[in-house]
Amino acid sequence: MSSEVRHLVDGGRAFPxxxxxxxxxxxxxxxIRSVLLDVLAGQPEAVVVDVGDLRIGDPAAVAVLREVYRxxxxxxxxxxxxxxxxxxxxxxxxxxxxxxxxxxAFAQLGLPADHRLSVDLEPQVGAxxxxxxxxxxxxxxxxxxEVAGSACIVVTELVNNVVQHAHTSMIVLLAAHGDxxxxxxxxxxxxxxxxxxxAPAPTSxxxxxxxxxxxxxxxxxxxPLTHGKVVWALLSGGMTGVRRG
Numbered sequence: 001m002s003s004e005v006r007h008l009v010d011g012g013r014a015f016p017x018x019x020x021x022x023x024x025x026x027x028x029x030x031x032i033r034s035v036l037l038d039v040l041a042g043q044p045e046a047v048v049v050d051v052g053d054l055r056i057g058d059p060a061a062v063a064v065l066r067e068v069y070r071x072x073x074x075x076x077x078x079x080x081x082x083x084x085x086x087x088x089x090x091x092x093x094x095x096x097x098x099x100x101x102x103x104x105a106f107a108q109l110g111l112p113a114d115h116r117l118s119v120d121l122e123p124q125v126g127a128x129x130x131x132x133x134x135x136x137x138x139x140x141x142x143x144x145x146e147v148a149g150s151a152c153i154v155v156t157e158l159v160n161n162v163v164q165h166a167h168t169s170m171i172v173l174l175a176a177h178g179d180x181x182x183x184x185x186x187x188x189x190x191x192x193x194x195x196x197x198x199a200p201a202p203t204s205x206x207x208x209x210x211x212x213x214x215x216x217x218x219x220x221x222x223x224p225l226t227h228g229k230v231v232w233a234l235l236s237g238g239m240t241g242v243r244r245g
Contacts, residue, residue, distance in 0.1 A: 003022065003023040003025050003027050003028055003057055004022050004023065004028060005020060005021065005022035005023060005024065005028040005031055005032060005054070006020070006021045006022055007019065007020050007021075007032075007035045008021075009039060013106060014106065014109075014111075015043065015045060015046040015047060015048065015106070015109065015111070016039050016042075016043050016046075016047050016048070017047075017048045017049075017050060017102060017106075018035065018036065018039055018047060018048070018049045018050065019050040019053070020032065020035075020049060020050065020051055020053070020054040021053040021054060022053075022054060022055070023054075023055050023056075023057040024054055024055065024056050024057060024058070024061050024062065024064075025056075025057035025058040025061045026058055026060070026061050028061070029061040029063075029064040030064075032064055032065075033064050033067065033068055034225075034226045036049070036065075036068050037068065037071070037072070037223065037225055037226075038225060038226065040068075040072055040076050040078055040223075041076075041173075041185075041187055041223060041225055041230045042118075042171075042173075042187075043116070044075070044076025044077075044078050044116070044173065044175055044183065044185070045076070045078055045079070045111055045115070045116055045175055046078050046079040046080070046081075046109050046111055047078055047079075047080055047081075048081050048082075048083055048099075048102055048105045048106060048109075049080070049081070049082050049083070049096075050082075050083055050084050050102055051082050051083070051084060051085050051091070052083070052084030052085070052086065056090055059090070062090065062091065062093070062094060063094075065082075065091070065094040065095075065096055066093065066094045066095055068080075069094060069095040069096060070095070071223065072223065074219055074221055074232075074234070075183065075185065075219075075221060075223065075230075075232040075234060076175070076183065076185075076223075076232070077177065077183075077234070079109055079111065080095075080096050080097075081096060081097050081098070081099055081105040081108065081109070082094075082096045082097070082098045082099070082105075083098070083099040083100070083101055083102040083104070083105040084100075084101055084102060085098050115142055115175060115176035116173070116174065116175040116176070117134060117138050117173075117174045117175075118171055118172060118173045118174070119131065119134050119171070119172050120169065120170075120171055121159065121169070121170050121171070121172060122169055122170075123162055123163040123166065123167050123168060123169065123170065124163065125163075127159050127162075127163055127170070128155070128156045128159040128160050128163070131155040131156070131159050131172045131186075132152045132155060132156060134155075134172060134174065135148060135151045135152050135155055135174060135182075135184070136148055136152070138174050138176075138182075139151065139182070142176045142182075144176060144180060144181075144182050144237065146180060146237030147180065147181070147182045147235045147236065147237045150216040150217070150235050151174075151182050151184050151235055153212055153213070153216050154184045154212075154213050154216060154217060154220075154233045154235070155172060155184050155186070157209035157210070157212055157213050158172075158184070158185075158186040158213070158231055158233075159172065159186055160209065161186075161194065161209060161231075162186060162188045162190075165190070165192065166188045166189070166190035166192065167190075168188045168189035168190055168228070169188070169189065170186055170187060170188045171186070171187040171188075172184075172185070172186050173185040173186070173187065173230075177234065177236075178236070180236060180237035181218075181234065181235060181236040181237065182234075182235045182236075183232065183233075183234055183235075184232065184233050184234075184235065185230050185231065185232035185233070186230070186231055186232075187225075187228065187229070187230045188228050188229065189227055189228040190228055190229065191224070191228060191229060192229075193222040193224065193229055193231070194210050194222065194231060195210070213233055216235065217233035217234060217235055218233075218234045218235060218236050219233070219234045220232060220233035220234070
C-alpha cells in the first residue's frame with residue numbers, strides 16, 4: 001500500500017498551525033516540503049507544525065524538515081517549531097525546536113501578531129504605487145521610518161518585474177523584523193527567478209532593478225515554490241543581518 005500524508009492549516013491562531021497526519025517517507029516528503037514552504041510564503045513570521053499524528057516510515061525522510069529549515073534561514077527567517085512529538089529523538093537533527101504540546105509552542109514564540117501586512121495585486125499600471133502606499137503606512141505604524149525609502153525602492157522593482165516579465169497576479173508581503181528591520185517580499189506564479197552578477201545587462205531579468213535592490217538591502221534572494229516563487233529582501237535601519245530567533 002502506498003503511503004500518504006494529509007495536512008490541515010489552522011489559521012485561527014496568531015500564527016499558522018499545520019497539522020500533519022499519515023506517514024513521512026521518501027514518497028510523502030516532497031509534499032510536506034511543498035506544504036510548509038507554501039505556508040511560510042504566506043505568513044512568514046512563525047509556523048508551528050503538529051507531528052503528533054505523523055508516523056515516520058523512513059528515518060531518512062526526516063531530512064526534509066532540515067532542508068526546509070535551511071532553505072528559509074534567510075527569508076522568511078521564521079520561528080519554526082514542532083509540537084506533540086511522541087518521541088523527540090526522532091526529530092533531532094532537523095534544527096526545529098520541539099515543544100511538548102502546541103499551546104506551549106505558541107507560548108514560546110513571543111512574537112507580536114500584528115506586525116505583518118499583505119495585499120493582492122494584478123500586474124497592472126499602479127501596482128507599484130499601491131505597494132509603496134502599503135509600505136509607507138506600515139513603516140509609520142511600526143516605527144520603521146528609517147527603512148521606508150529603501151523598502152519603497154525594493155518593492156517598486158519587485159512589483160515592476162512581475163508586471164513587465166511574469167505577467168501574473170502577485171502578493172506583496174511586509175513584516176517587521178527585530179527592533180528596526182523590515183521584510184519585503186513579492187510572490188507570483190512564475191517560476192523564473194531573478195539573478196544578479198554585479199554587471200546587469202539590458203536584457204537580463206530585472207536588469208538594473210536588481211542592482212538597486214542589491215545596493216539598499218541587507219540581503220535578498222528567492223524562494224522557489226511548487227507554483228511560482230517569492231522574491232524577498234531584508235532591510236535594517238541599524239545593525240545588518242537577520243537571524244532566526
